[in-house]
Amino acid sequence: MGKFENFVRNAGHLTDEPTVEKEGGGSHPFDERNIHPEIARVAQKLFDNGHYSQATFETFKYIDNKVKRLSKLKENGFKLMMTAFNEANPKIKLTALSNESEIDEQSGYRFIFAGAMSAIRNPRGHENLVDPIDLCLDHLSVASVLLRRLEKTAP
Structure with missing residues (x-):
């Protein structure tokens, strides 16, 4: 997933707190929500x-x-x-x-x-x-x- 697409998908989740990023880009929403x-x-x-x-x-x-x-x-x-x-x-x-x-x-x-x-x-x-x-x-x-x-x- 491209950086812009990742940004758009996660725009609703933006906060002032830093997020842990995976290699190759931001974390996936499934990881953030601990999806099974x-x-x-x-x-x-x-x-x-x-x-x-x-x-x-x-x-x-x-x-x-x-x-x-x-x-x-x-x-x-x-x-x-x-x-x-x-x-x-x-x-x-x-x-x-x-x-x-x-x-x-x-x-x-x-x-x-x-x-x-x-x-x-x-x-x-x-x-x-x-x-x-x-x-x-x-x-x-x-x-x-x-x-x-x-x-x-x-x-």
């Missing part, structure tokens, strides 16, 4: 080409497919998440579910995963949305939280 490496694999090329809505959609489609694989369920989207993380009979246990706090955490993530499919993924799959860069980075940050939580599933 799996998301970078799925969405960074789309992001770098300015396709922010598509980068978001592909990321949440990736999460949907990952949950589908882990849970061995056939549903997708909201229904998949509500079934996979159901605290009464979870296909994916995020906690040991041994006390009220752990049950609440499982339930909370169940709704975060399901809500992300309805509120973030679905509109980008059904409509021709044009997201600004900061909204895309916010969405990818949420996706990073979800992927990192999936990595720490309970035995």
